[in-house]
Amino acid sequence: MEPAELPEGYGRDMLVLMPRDPLRCFAYWELAQTTSKQLAARHGETALARARLLLRVHRGGQPDLEFDISGPVRSWYFDADSPGGRLDGELCLRFEDEREESLVTSRPVFMPRKGQAGEDPAWPVKSDIYARVRRALGQEWPSAEG
Numbered sequence: 135m136e137p138a139e140l141p142e143g144y145g146r147d148m149l150v151l152m153p154r155d156p157l158r159c160f161a162y163w164e165l166a167q168t169t170s171k172q173l174a175a176r177h178g179e180t181a182l183a184r185a186r187l188l189l190r191v192h193r194g195g196q197p198d199l200e201f202d203i204s205g206p207v208r209s210w211y212f213d214a215d216s217p218g219g220r221l222d223g224e225l226c227l228r229f230e231d232e233r234e235e236s237l238v239t240s241r242p243v244f245m246p247r248k249g250q251a252g253e254d255p256a257w258p259v260k261s262d263i264y265a266r267v268r269r270a271l272g273q274e275w276p277s278a279e280g
Contacts, residue, residue, distance in 0.1 A: 149240040156217035162209040192222040218247040
């Protein structure tokens, strides 16, 4: 069986934010062809061609990060610098006359916190469990000395 090719897009407007680590985030998006056609009909081909596509990131409810992502890109890494914080994303168009139109928003994401995670009492780590599993697999478990 031949592997199937992935489609270029899925025909829907979407914006997804994915934390990479406590400080950086990854965004990817798609704007459907129908959306582009509606925008061209509403604003005109020339105005749409000159408009800038922006990725706006809201930290704590405030839109304080903005990236010009105009061009052929469909994903973007950015420094969020919000360990443990909430991020919301928005794609919008900014026209030459400074008018803006919001196109799509993301679901909220929560950035991981810095530092080592605390131990969850509901999921205690028991070294004897690991030792039993390794013995069942026929593997030696290292002693406390080494």
